[in-house]
Amino acid sequence: MANILVVDDELGIRDLLSEILNDEGHSVDLAENATQAREARNASSYDLVLLDIWMPDTDGVSLLKEWATAGQLTMPVIMMSGHATIDTAVEATRIGAQSFLEKPITLQKLLKAVEQGLAKAGSAPAPAASASTVYVERRDMAGSDLPASAAVPSMVAPLSSRAGLHDAALSAHQGFDLDRPLREARDGFEKAYFEFHLAREGGSMTRVAEKTGLERTHLYRKLRQLGVDLGRNKRNG
Structure with missing residues (x-):
């Protein structure tokens, strides 16, 4: 840093x-x-x-x-x-x-x-x-806002064999419709990613911001963009 x-x-x-x-x-x-x-x-x-x-x-x-x-x-x-x-x-x-x-x-x-x-x-x-x-270059410097730490955990864990890599890839794909445009697939993953952390942290925006590496204002904007329900399990902090 x-x-x-x-x-x-x-x-x-x-x-x-x-x-x-x-x-x-x-x-x-x-x-x-x-x-x-x-x-x-x-x-x-x-x-x-x-x-x-x-x-x-x-x-x-x-x-x-x-x-x-x-x-x-x-x-x-x-x-x-x-x-x-x-x-x-x-x-x-x-x-x-x-x-x-x-x-x-x-x-x-x-x-x-x-x-x-x-x-x-x-x-x-x-x-x-x-x-x-993770970012895709555009004239306004926008694109995916997920930091590198948002990589699928099962894909970054040490794997000792080709079979392990194959199993991890299949696990990472479960629950996601990959037969659609990249932007839609990425938005789907990001929404699931943030909903997972919100649920795990009991809706604490402070802890979710720390876990995901995003500043709180940026995090709020990203959640609204993805259509994440901020009212469910939301609490102050």
């Missing part, structure tokens, strides 16, 4: 990047302008910063230069913008930015840039199943 700072004056961008990176297992802090970014950098050490170029108080390139001059550019910085010119991107790279992402940022490019940045910082996690394999 890495500590990542996201700096962007657009609330929607901050929330979306935070959800994606949290689902990847990272710890994320948010700043909506350069002032908050300075405060966050002074208070904490980050493994990576995602920095918007155009902000209302101080632009991202100027902030990057401040950090470089003050000796605070000790982490990889990925610049983001939907209006930057090539000259701006070159200038940011010359100052010390690791890379540049043009908005709208596709999920695939975001995850790749973050992975490369963390690898450069020497803080990339050991190779493992990643939530990036």
